[in-house]
Amino acid sequence: xxxxxxxxxxxxxxxxxxxxxxxxxxxxxxxxxxxxxxxxxxxxxxxxxxxxxxxxxxxxxxxxxxxxxxxxxxxxxxxxxxxxxxxxxxxxxxxxxxxxxxxxxxxxxxxxxxxxxxxxxxxxxxxxxxxxxxxxxxxxxxxxxxxxxxxxxxxxxxxxxxxxxxxx
Amino acid sequence: xxxxxxxxxxxxxxxxxxxxxxxxxxxxxxxxxxxxxxxxxxxxxxxxxxxxxxxxxxxxxxxxxxxxxxxxxxxxxxxxxxxxxxxxxxxxxxxxxxxxxxxxxxxxxxxxxxxxxxxxxxxxxxxxxxxxxxxxxxxxxxxxxxxxxxxxxxxxxxxxxxxxxxxxxxxxxxxxxxxxxxxxxxxxxxxxxxxxxxxxxxxxxxxxxxxxxxxxxxxxxxxxxxxxxxxxxxxxxxxxxxxxxxxxxxxxxxxxxxxxxxxxxxxxxxxxxxxxxxxxxxxxxxxxxxxxxxxxxxxxxxxxxxxxxxxxxxxxxxxxxxxxxxxxxxxxxxxxxxxxxxxxxxxxxxxxxxxxxxxxxxxxxxxxxxxxxxxxxxxxxxxxxxxxxxxxxxxxxxxxxxxxxxxxxxxxxxxxxxxxxxxxxxxxxxxxxxxxxxxxxxxxxxxxxxxxxxxxxxxxxxxxxxxxxxxxxxxxxxxxxxxxxxxxxxxxxxxxxxxxxxxxxxxxxxxxxxxxxxxxxxxxxxxxxxxxxxxxxxxxxxxxxxxxxx
Numbered sequence: 001x002x003x004x005x006x007x008x009x010x011x012x013x014x015x016x017x018x019x020x021x022x023x024x025x026x027x028x029x030x031x032x033x034x035x036x037x038x039x040x041x042x043x044x045x046x047x048x049x050x051x052x053x054x055x056x057x058x059x060x061x062x063x064x065x066x067x068x069x070x071x072x073x074x075x076x077x078x079x080x081x082x083x084x085x086x087x088x089x090x091x092x093x094x095x096x097x098x099x100x101x102x103x104x105x106x107x108x109x110x111x112x113x114x115x116x117x118x119x120x121x122x123x124x125x126x127x128x129x130x131x132x133x134x135x136x137x138x139x140x141x142x143x144x145x146x147x148x149x150x151x152x153x154x155x156x157x158x159x160x161x162x163x164x165x166x167x168x
Numbered sequence: 169x170x171x172x173x174x175x176x177x178x179x180x181x182x183x184x185x186x187x188x189x190x191x192x193x194x195x196x197x198x199x200x201x202x203x204x205x206x207x208x209x210x211x212x213x214x215x216x217x218x219x220x221x222x223x224x225x226x227x228x229x230x231x232x233x234x235x236x237x238x239x240x241x242x243x244x245x246x247x248x249x250x251x252x253x254x255x256x257x258x259x260x261x262x263x264x265x266x267x268x269x270x271x272x273x274x275x276x277x278x279x280x281x282x283x284x285x286x287x288x289x290x291x292x293x294x295x296x297x298x299x300x301x302x303x304x305x306x307x308x309x310x311x312x313x314x315x316x317x318x319x320x321x322x323x324x325x326x327x328x329x330x331x332x333x334x335x336x337x338x339x340x341x342x343x344x345x346x347x348x349x350x351x352x353x354x355x356x357x358x359x360x361x362x363x364x365x366x367x368x369x370x371x372x373x374x375x376x377x378x379x380x381x382x383x384x385x386x387x388x389x390x391x392x393x394x395x396x397x398x399x400x401x402x403x404x405x406x407x408x409x410x411x412x413x414x415x416x417x418x419x420x421x422x423x424x425x426x427x428x429x430x431x432x433x434x435x436x437x438x439x440x441x442x443x444x445x446x447x448x449x450x451x452x453x454x455x456x457x458x459x460x461x462x463x464x465x466x467x468x469x470x471x472x473x474x475x476x477x478x479x480x481x482x483x484x485x486x487x488x489x490x491x492x493x494x495x496x497x498x499x500x501x502x503x504x505x506x507x508x509x510x511x512x513x514x515x516x517x518x519x520x521x522x523x524x525x526x527x528x529x530x531x532x533x534x535x536x537x538x539x540x541x542x543x544x545x546x547x548x549x550x551x552x553x554x555x556x557x558x559x560x561x562x563x564x565x566x567x568x569x570x571x572x573x574x575x576x577x578x579x580x581x582x583x584x585x586x587x588x589x590x591x592x593x594x595x596x597x598x599x600x601x602x603x604x605x606x607x608x609x610x611x612x613x614x615x616x617x618x619x620x621x622x623x624x625x626x627x628x629x630x631x632x633x634x635x636x637x638x639x640x641x642x643x644x645x646x647x648x649x650x651x652x653x654x655x656x657x658x659x660x661x662x663x664x665x666x667x668x669x670x671x672x673x674x675x676x677x678x679x680x681x682x683x684x685x686x687x688x689x690x691x692x693x694x695x696x697x698x699x700x701x702x703x704x705x706x707x708x709x710x711x712x713x714x715x716x717x718x
Binding site: 086087088089090092093094096101115117118120121122124125137143147148149150151152153154155159160161162163164166167 | 178183207322324325326404451
């Protein structure tokens with residue numbers, strides 16, 4: 001499995017397997033003895049079965065509504081957001097809503113078409129781990145996570161926009 | 169005008185370093201073309217028909233003389249010695265080399281300029297009235313709010329990959345709307361409510377392009393301090409729900425129409441309820457800090473030079489005409505607003521040479537506190553000229569080619585670069601503008617016609633704003649041949665209207681004659697006081713159709 005980048009630039013081994021949505025009618029196929037990420041709506045359907053299971057997290061696609069998890073976010077050890085294409089920017093809003101509106105505290109991971117030049121935006125919007133597309137050079141992640149030393153606006157990383165920091 | 173502090177300078181430098189890194193990776197083959205595309209676009213870099221094109225940001229149209237001189241130097245060192253003023257108050261270079269762009273950006277950063285977000289599916293340069301701060305009828309100077317929006321939208325981490333480009337415009341005058349806010353994704357009209365408090369009327373979902381639309385109002389009054397949280401709410405709703413499956417249906421106007429303005433407003437209000445009292449809510453101190461950069465220059469206590477000007481006008485008819493058409497009333501006694509027209513026949517509208525950029529810089533220093541404004545009509549404004557020096561200024565403008573007294577006249581054409589330069593264009597636009605300017609070369613006739621907006625776009629993307637021209641011309645491609653579709657009745661100010669298509673399109677060579685016939689109908693049908701648009705609105709499109717297709 002490809003390694004995972006953490007927000008501080010460190011690289012660790014990935015422990016989570018993304019389980020894709022089953023074809024119509026079929027049951028969810030969860031591999032044994034693994035930590036898995038399943039589609040969020042399916043987790044909700046069987047919430048009582050999964051709740052509190054440290055080995056089952058969820059993933060949201062870019063068109064999914066994070067609202068469905070609103071009351072349950074912190075029952076999850078990990079939420080991943082899929083970027084089907086790096087230019088699909090919906091995942092940034094999803095991340096901020098999970099963090100800032102629903103108070104999600106655990107690991108938030110970017111998966112899918114994750115490239116280097118978007119990492120800092122992801123970090124600012126609350127993602128703390130990133131599954132870089134395997135053809136990209138993972139050693140350049142630290143640089144990409146830190147192109148800018150600060151931002152003008154508030155986001156998940158700071159609720160203080162520059163105009164308030166300037167004033168103090 | 170705004171001056172960078174250490175935060176702005178640091179981020180500008182980091183941006184240049186970032187783009188240098190990205191360009192190196194692109195040239196080394198580490199970034200695929202489609203991966204580099206949004207990165208270079210968000211730095212203003214297009215790959216065009218003949219060479220890359222670099223669009224440099226001029227925030228809300230304001231430039232200092234030192235910046236003009238730097239632009240001149242850049243056009244000499246990296247380009248072919250000329251630049252182009254765009255229809256969104258920016259400046260374009262047509263011939264830079266990709267490998268040089270990081271160096272160009274570094275040179276720009278030295279004079280507090282950049283090309284951030286001048287293209288791509290992100291929040292673009294916020295535009296406003298070129299007469300901001302010097303006209304008497306504005307509610308307040310809109311530029312501090314434009315700067316506040318500039319900072320908020322710059323490198324916004326959530327909104328760098330929107331469904332499509334996003335343009336915000338601000339207007340503060342009750343009588344005029346030179347910023348054409350109702351054809352923007354967000355149009356902000358500065359207003360005061362019944363209690364006298366400052367705020368914004370928020371229009372969302374206007375735009376030109378393939379589906380032209382005048383923006384409906386989604387909030388009648390937004391208190392001043394709520395500006396950024398509300399914008400953030402609009403953008404979040406758009407980012408989440410705007411269409412991404414079809415480029416031509418991806419602008420916010422399509423979403424607003426699909427949800428209805430009321431339905432869209434409800435979604436925004438619901439989002440806003442969560443964040444309106446967050447620390448992103450502006451503070452009076454933050455607004456005042458920005459306002460201190462837009463205080464009045466050191467005006468002298470002067471009287472209006474009425475008698476002197478009357479005498480000078482009497483003695484010089486050309487000066488009289490120039491004063492009448494290219495000079496506007498200033499809020500301060502003894503001062504005037506001067507528009508330099510970049511529309512001399514024989515030069516593509518908006519094009520300026522390096523020498524001319526330096527001349528404009530010198531004029532700014534000599535006559536107008538070292539600042540100029542770029543207009544969306546592709547002209548340049550000296551906003552603070554002493555009335556008793558107008559004749560002297562006019563004398564200098566003539567030889568430079570900036571005194572063509574055709575401001576807002578038929579030949580003051582708004583025109584995109586078109587098929588001569590732009591890879592998107594279906595047809596050339598500059599030769600059409602040129603042919604029309606040559607056909608109508610009699611200034612007295614133009615003055616008699618009065619104000620007519622003639623706007624030309626080389627394709628549906630409508631950079632030449634053809635939909636809102638009183639006369640709009642759109643280049644279309646028919647089986648590999650260039651044709652031109654004409655529309656009538658467009659308007660961009662408070663009376664914003666999308667023009668109606670006249671009928672089948674025309675060959676390029678026929679265009680001057682077609683325009684002449686349209687003008688002919690106006691001249692025959694008008695009453696004494698009517699402008700072109702008034703007559704059109706009264707008589708409708710049919711008399712024009714009959715004459716043109718007779």
